[in-house]
Amino acid sequence: MNSDNNPNIKAVFFDIDGTLFSLKSKTIPESTQESIRKLREKGIKVIVATGRSINDLHHVNSIEFDGFLTFNGGYCMTVDGEVMFKQAIHPEDIKNLIRYSEQSDVGFSLMYEDKVQISHATPKVVQLYTNLNLKVPPLYDKNNSDIENVLQVNIFIDPQDEESFMQKVMPNSLSSRWTPLFADVNPGGVSKQKGVENFCKHFNIDVSETMAFGDGGNDISMLRFVKIGVAMGNASHNVKEAADYVTTDVDSNGVESALKHFGLL
Structure with a gap:
């Protein structure tokens, strides 16, 4: 045009x-x-x-x-x-994510309508929030996490590992990426x-x-x-x-x- x-x-x-x-x-x-x-x-x-x-x-x-x-x-x-x-992410995918992170130390953030919580304050996570001019969010409560109302997840995983991670851990969700630091994960569709x-x-x-x-x-x-x-x-x-x-x-x-x-x- x-x-x-x-x-x-x-x-x-x-x-x-x-x-x-x-x-x-x-x-x-x-x-x-x-x-x-x-x-x-x-x-x-x-x-x-x-x-x-x-x-x-x-x-x-x-x-x-x-x-x-x-x-x-x-x-x-x-x-x-x-x-x-x-639309929230399928709770089963959030359960799988938390379980996987505890076994592998993959960092993530859980994003809700009114708050954000993170799994680890790793250098990658701190770098991301610094780049975006945002405060580093608080850690999520492993014993009392809300898995029903997560609207988006950020996964701190390398691009080459993203496809196999999604198939294995969050099969009901969809990933996309605008930075090498992490992938956005949203509900399928x-x-x-x-x-x-x-x-x-x-x-x-x-x-x-x-x-x-x-x-x-x-x-x-x-x-x-x-x-x-x-x-x-x-x-x-x-x-x-x-x-x-x-x-x-x-x-x-x-x-x-x-x-x-x-x-x-």
Whole structure:
């Protein structure tokens, strides 16, 4: 698709880390903030699409959004606080995970609607939360853990071990990855694509009227599903292959550049 086309876009979905928020400068580029403000002035819905929790969005609170697709689609909420969709991971998978971790020392975090708990404060875990500007969460209580309401898990496991781990330990769940440090694990059938579907239904928007930006493996389903999928210049190769268009990176005004390319600014 070229810049001569001016598609009838009614909603744009944005990943956060590496897309809106620079992991290098730890800021949102001014051009990105201004671009989003202009989209909303035109009546275009702007929706966060992140693997983060609804409670971990403080670093983008300078932007006004129309909805929050969090936990990779496992928890979707309107700007008014209405929960549109919520799905927990199969409890049997959480049981298996806890058992496996005790035998192998694989670290994990359990992510709930209102809290996050971790298994070990290993150097990898501490590095992750430092990179994301988040406090290291408390340890989970082995004798009193809530296995029924876990919305997402982070598994601190190497990429080459991910597939066999999922088959063996969490067969009812789905993994995706946007960093070598860990994999996101969500309920089977849950993805950012599913979240986009839920928001399209809520706003009565057809998927042919949607656009999305992302840079990580957990963005691939969303980029393939929307009308225009944009990969950031800092995205991994497989993400760029899944997109309709590759823009410049987050620190080089990538969001603004792509929106101008498609005639939305």
